[in-house]
Amino acid sequence: MEFDALILAGGRSSRLGGVPKSQLVYDGATLLALSLAASAGAAATVVVGPDPGALPPGVLTCREEPAFAGPAAAIAAGLASLDRSRGPLRAALTLILACDMPKADQAVAALQAALAHDSRNATESEGVMAVSPDGRKQPLAGFYGTAALERAVDEMEKGGGLTGASVFALLARLDVRAVTVPAGATDDVDTWDDATALGVSRQGS
Numbered sequence: 001m002e003f004d005a006l007i008l009a010g011g012r013s014s015r016l017g018g019v020p021k022s023q024l025v026y027d028g029a030t031l032l033a034l035s036l037a038a039s040a041g042a043a044a045t046v047v048v049g050p051d052p053g054a055l056p057p058g059v060l061t062c063r064e065e066p067a068f069a070g071p072a073a074a075i076a077a078g079l080a081s082l083d084r085s086r087g088p089l090r091a092a093l094t095l096i097l098a099c100d101m102p103k104a105d106q107a108v109a110a111l112q113a114a115l116a117h118d119s120r121n122a123t124e125s126e127g128v129m130a131v132s133p134d135g136r137k138q139p140l141a142g143f144y145g146t147a148a149l150e151r152a153v154d155e156m157e158k159g160g161g162l163t164g165a166s167v168f169a170l171l172a173r174l175d176v177r178a179v180t181v182p183a184g185a186t187d188d189v190d191t192w193d194d195a196t197a198l199g200v201s202r203q204g205s
Contacts, residue, residue, distance in 0.1 A: 001115060003093040004086065005039035006078035007032070008140060010049030011100075012068055015191045019202065022052060024189060026102035026200045031189070035097050038105040043091050047099075048078040060085055071098075071140065072165035076153045079146075090146055093127070098140035098188065102198055106185035107141045114179040115143060129171070130186050131178040138186035139167045148174050 009022040009032055016024075022032035029037075032052060036059065039045055046060040055061060062081040064073040075096060083090060093115075097104055107130045114128050127144035131137045152173040156162055162170075189195050 001093070001112060001119075002043055002091045003041075003095050003143060004082050004091045004146070005042035005045040005095040005097065006075065006082065007035045007039065007045065007047045007097050007099055008049065008071060008074050008078075009035075009047050009052060009099040010064060010068065010074050016189075016195075020050065021100040021189055022049065023203055024100075024195060024200050025203050026198065030203070031102060031200070032099050034102055035099040035104055038108045039095055039097060042095060043089075044082055044086050046078045046081045046085075048074040048081075049099075066163065069163040070165060071167040072153075072156060072170040073162040075149070075167065075170065076157070076162050079150055079153060083150075092146055093143045094146045094149055095143050096140055096149075100188040100190070101138075101141065101186055102189070102200055103182075103185050103187065104141060107138070107181040110181040110185065111141070111143055111179055114177075118177075125177045126174040127176045128179045129176045130181045132186055133180055133183050136186070137168075137178060138188075139171050141181070141186050142171075142176065144171070144174060144176065 024031050060081050062077050064077040111128050126148040130141035189200050
């Protein structure tokens with residue numbers, strides 16, 4: 001299954017005192033490194049956010065405009081970066097992944113299995129989105145049709161703008177199937193209490 005990957009790493013981390021989520025550590029690796037590992041196999045990958053530091057060869061980086069304009073604007077910036085890099089070679093699917101889920105690889109694997117099942121059974125949709133066993137949707141862990149994503153971005157840009165818009169508002173324009181992923185796979189870090197509960201720490205701690 002060919003796909004491109006778009007990793008969101010650009011929030012303010014205000015509830016973490018400004019400490020970048022991407023540089024927090026779980027099981028010896030930064031959350032950004034774990035997100036990159038979860039998206040292994042992507043034809044092209046872009047990290048959207050502030051300077052992420054050293055990245056694996058070939059990984060792109062960009063920033064939403066204006067900075068901290070929110071996830072919808074970040075997705076638009078990432079899509080534009082991938083389009084500039086890949087042009088007509090763009091994959092039909094784009095993985096969108098937030099960098100604050102230490103077990104995101106489990107969610108990605110479940111979503112890939114669902115897509116493989118859909119392909120075998122000719123199921124039509126514009127993507128799959130992770131949902132936890134207790135029913136919490138996580139739009140920043142999903143595979144979406146690239147053309148459908150670009151259409152949604154264009155419609156939102158024309159309709160009221162991307163700045164400050166939620167990712168749910170953006171993806172509500174797509175026909176997406178929710179896929180239940182393993183418990184804990186989409187647990188994310190918003191506060192230091194979350195970090196403690198998930199075994200996530202600062203670098204050097």
